[in-house]
Amino acid sequence: MKDQNSIKHRFEVLDIFRGIFASLVFLFHLSPFAETPVLKNSFVENSDMFVDFFFVLSGFVIAYSYQYLGNGQQLKLFLTKRVYRIYPLHFFMLMAFVGMEVAKNLLNPYIKVNNLENPANNVLTFFTSLFLINSTPVPGVADVSWNIPSWSISAEMMAYLVFGGLLVGIHTSGQYKRRNIFYALIILISLACLWQVSGSFQINYSFNYGFLRGILGFFAGVICFNLFSATHLQVRNWPAFLFTAGELVTLALIGFCIYHGEALKSFGIVFEALFFACIYIFSFEKGILSTGLKSVGLLHKLGQYSYSIYMTHALLISLFNVLFIRILKFSPASYSWLFIVNFVLIYFVSAWTYKNIEMRFQYKSSKKQAEKQEVKI
Secondary structure (H helix, E strand, C coil): CCCHHHCCCCCHHHHHHHHHHHHHHHHHHHHHHCCCCCCCCHHHHCHHHHHHHHHHHHHHHHHHHCCCCCCHHHHHHHHHHHHHHHHHHHHHHHHHHHHHHHHHHHHCCCCCCCCCCCCCCCHHHHHHHHCCCCCCCCCCCCCCCCCHHHHHHHHHHHHHHHHHHHHHHHHHCCCHHHHHHHHHHHHHHHHHHHHHHHCCECCCCCCCCHHHHHHHHHHHHHHHHHHHHHHHHHHCCCCHHHHHHHHHHHHHHHHHHHHCHHHHCCECHHHHHHHHHHHHHHCCCCCHHHHHHHCCHHHHHHHHCHHHHHHHHHHHHHHHHHHHHHHCCCCHHHHHHHHHHHHHHHHHHHHHHHHHHHHHHHHHHHHHHHHHHHHHC
């Protein structure tokens, strides 16, 4: 069977949303430093839930690229490519945080830099981050640590392992036509485990049960792609105004639910369902919002740099806060406009890490795969 990884279609609008929502997660992490209604509002303060959009979209994209893994060798290649995609930047940022911790201790006699003794950043959590198990319950770990967003990269890796292993099992046992049943079972098992933890359908976990949150969202995305694949030939012929209506309603509901996130987080499955609907509708790119988003070049760049924006922003927020608030003595209220300056810095740093880290290692992975194929030929 042909490896679907050879298909080159790109879902441009979904990529744009990845960039927009990564930027909103940046605002979420910036808001504790600020004293301005621009950032101190219910929408920004609940924008951590956009992380679940990344999980669902990841499942959608991976299912698009990989509908077939038939043996251990193909599974190994799949996991190798995923590690090359996510780990280099994760490792780079982890080392950057180690460097910052060392600098904080050296500079402490001269500059008061946040909390010198951050109990979450220790030897144990360094190794849980290094080995990407920082989204699972580990004795002695009580909070997110080091590069705070990296727990979700750990959850992604867990989802890749489950998906890859399950897909090999599905094909070797001849159960491909029933694959969505197995994917739905993974979702139900994840929900049952989360219910066992909290007695609710709360999903906003990170350092402890974030891996369940990631697996839940990822497999929702896998089913979303399979639904798209099964229906797109018929649905794409629907009138454009139906897609426009769907786009408007979906985004309005997402905005409403994020704004009321505190009340809705105990029913976290609501966010998974909304992101499922959003990804399905916008994957057709036929509504007026899709057309408008695709016409803005900057939004395409945000989508392209989204992983780098997501992974670099926590460090750059900290450094920015030290410079402008602690050294230059700007008021926290100045973040009403300083957030723009901070984001511009993040954007250009992300452009550099995208080119020099993400693409560099992705190229190496592709080159290695091509060399293996040449040897087989």
